Amino acid sequence: MSDITSLHSSLVARVLEGEGQASPEIRRTAFDNERLAEPVRTVVDKVAHRARMVTDADIGTLRKAGLSEDQIYEIVVCAAIGQATRQYQNALAALSAATGRN
Amino acid sequence: MRLAILDHGHGIRTKAMFVLIRVFSGHPVVDAVKLALYRPSFYRAGGLTQEAMRGPSDWSVADRELMAAYISKMNETEFCVAAHTATSVLAYNDGAKVSATVADLETAPLGEPLRATLRMLGKLTRESNLDADDIRRVLAAGASEQQIKDALAVAFSFNVTDRLADVFDFAVDDPAAINAGAKYLLARGYR
Numbered sequence: 175m176s177d178i179t180s181l182h183s184s185l186v187a188r189v190l191e192g193e194g195q196a197s198p199e200i201r202r203t204a205f206d207n208e209r210l211a212e213p214v215r216t217v218v219d220k221v222a223h224r225a226r227m228v229t230d231a232d233i234g235t236l237r238k239a240g241l242s243e244d245q246i247y248e249i250v251v252c253a254a255i256g257q258a259t260r261q262y263q264n265a266l267a268a269l270s271a272a273t274g275r276n
Numbered sequence: 277m278r279l280a281i282l283d284h285g286h287g288i289r290t291k292a293m294f295v296l297i298r299v300f301s302g303h304p305v306v307d308a309v310k311l312a313l314y315r316p317s318f319y320r321a322g323g324l325t326q327e328a329m330r331g332p333s334d335w336s337v338a339d340r341e342l343m344a345a346y347i348s349k350m351n352e353t354e355f356c357v358a359a360h361t362a363t364s365v366l367a368y369n370d371g372a373k374v375s376a377t378v379a380d381l382e383t384a385p386l387g388e389p390l391r392a393t394l395r396m397l398g399k400l401t402r403e404s405n406l407d408a409d410d411i412r413r414v415l416a417a418g419a420s421e422q423q424i425k426d427a428l429a430v431a432f433s434f435n436v437t438d439r440l441a442d443v444f445d446f447a448v449d450d451p452a453a454i455n456a457g458a459k460y461l462l463a464r465g466y467r
Contacts, residue, residue, distance in 0.1 A: 176327050176328060176331030176332055176333050176426050176429060177327070177331070177429075178324050178327050178328055178429045178432065178433075181323055181324040181327055182324060182432065185320075185321055185324055188317075188318065188319075188320070189318060189319065192317065192318060193317060193318070194318060221439055221443055222439075225351070225353075225438065225439040225442040225443050226351065226352050226353065226442040228442060228443045230278060230445075233278050233279070243279045243280060243281045243285075244281060244285075244315075246279060247279055247281065247282070247314075247315075248318065250439075250440065250443050250444070251318070251319050251440065253439075254435075254436045254439035254440050254443070255436050257404070257435070257439070258431075258432050258435035258436045258439070259432070260404065261400055261401070261404045261431065261432070261435055262428060262431065262432040262435075264400075264404065264405055264406060265400050265406045265411075265428045265431070266425075266428065268406040268407050268408050268410060268411050269411050269421065269424055269425065269428070271407070271408035271411070272408040272409075272411035272412050272415065273411075273415075273421055275421075
């Protein structure tokens with residue numbers, strides 16, 4: 175049967191700790207959607223909870239704050255993977271609760 | 277695309293490949309491919325998506341493409357709804373079934389295990405939260421524990437992809453290009 179467990183772990187490790195232009199700290203906080211300062215906080219929260227509402231102006235605020243396109247790219251990827259990971263882990267916990275198995 | 281690097285920042289070999297794709301397919305390179313091939317040492321989620329969508333499973337490829345389309349509909353991600361609706365239609369060879377599912381899950385001509393699984397994926401995608409009773413309902417409808425795990429892997433993959441498609445503002449291609457992409461995804465997968 176298909177199993178993404180190890181692929182998921184390596185994807186998360188790569189975007190959080192692999193080579194990048196955004197600092198590991200901002201990548202981690204974007205992934206967690208916590209402890210962020212403006213304007214990154216607002217954009218990361220939109221990526222996590224209402225991604226289709228992100229606008230050119232949102233990305234513009236990050237550019238004006240001095241972030242490069244590669245840094246914005248990395249922050250957005252970390253935010254998306256972070257929220258999808260929380261959804262995935264929440265669902266796996268519900269599955270364990272329903273079946274009594276880990 | 278909202279970031280110019282995703283259009284023009286690729287290495288010279290990737291840019292050469294884009295030229296070949298344009299020449300041989302007769303279509304522009306779709307934004308999903310541009311993202312997948314940008315700095316592959318960083319994001320590179322193709323292997324995970326391939327495992328979720330094409331790895332061994334009691335769900336068919338068509339079922340999993342339908343899950344991708346349905347999750348994308350919940351996220352209102354137009355690019356991914358179009359791409360994976362087309363791929364599911366080709367894989368089932370049944371456009372009516374896919375259209376009915378995307379229009380109204382409750383009345384679509386689906387088996388109950390798949391319907392209950394899609395319902396669960398819809399709730400997870402909209403609310404980011406499931407409880408044990410949500411899972412028990414899917415098991416009671418006849419889906420196995422492993423099928424639920426396999427469906428959750430599809431949900432992870434598309435809850436990432438949909439967000440990136442929306443935030444980076446993927447262009448929705450014309451129907452001919454969408455169908456060419458669907459044929460490619462069935463023949464070659466996501467790697």
